[in-house]
Amino acid sequence: MTSGAGTAAPGRALAHPDREQLALERVLHALADPVRLSVVGVLAETGEELPCSAFALPVSKSTCTHHFRVLREAGVIRQVYRGTAKLNALRRADLDARFPGLLDVVLTARRRADGT
């Protein structure tokens, strides 16, 4: 699980499912929440690694942490430590490879529902 060698913070690596382990039901569950869908939308639009604080979410810090963990454990995002910051990135390539079209369809449906 942790190679550690040469990393800035060995032992702080977080668990992520491999691409082959991604389960459709878990990914759908992770996306089935307006806060998490909003996070995925921002990550998809920016294409960047972002800290939790970059998302203006209407929930407490602990709830926020929970939502990011659900996304990570389902394989929707990757969370990595860079120094003291924990950054979040969308696993678009993995999702597109395992569930072709799913992310785009969901993000498009979300934008339509928002009326944008």
Place this chain on the structure above:
Amino acid sequence: MTSGAGTAAPGRALAHPDREQLALERVLHALADPVRLSVVGVLAETGEELPCSAFALPVSKSTCTHHFRVLREAGVIRQVYRGTAKLNALRRADLDARFPGLLDVVLTARRRADGT
């Protein structure tokens, strides 16, 4: 909610969200379960109205009832009484209109995951 006039069983009509009321998060949640996904897969393949008993589900009758209710309340299926039978049909036209491509992408991903 209930027009009743001319129906065989007035008052037994079940509540369904209108097409415009379908919410992406609720639909994703309804699909985020292997049993419910299996039901949706069978309904999509047959294109027919089927009673709960037509689905060989590895769960108790009450759990089965619960899953069909989740699907109905999210707007994924329509449940209607025909005499004493409660039949289930996929709301494909409504889903395709509100969330274009979503159902097909999910069903395709499910088939790939099953290795079929």
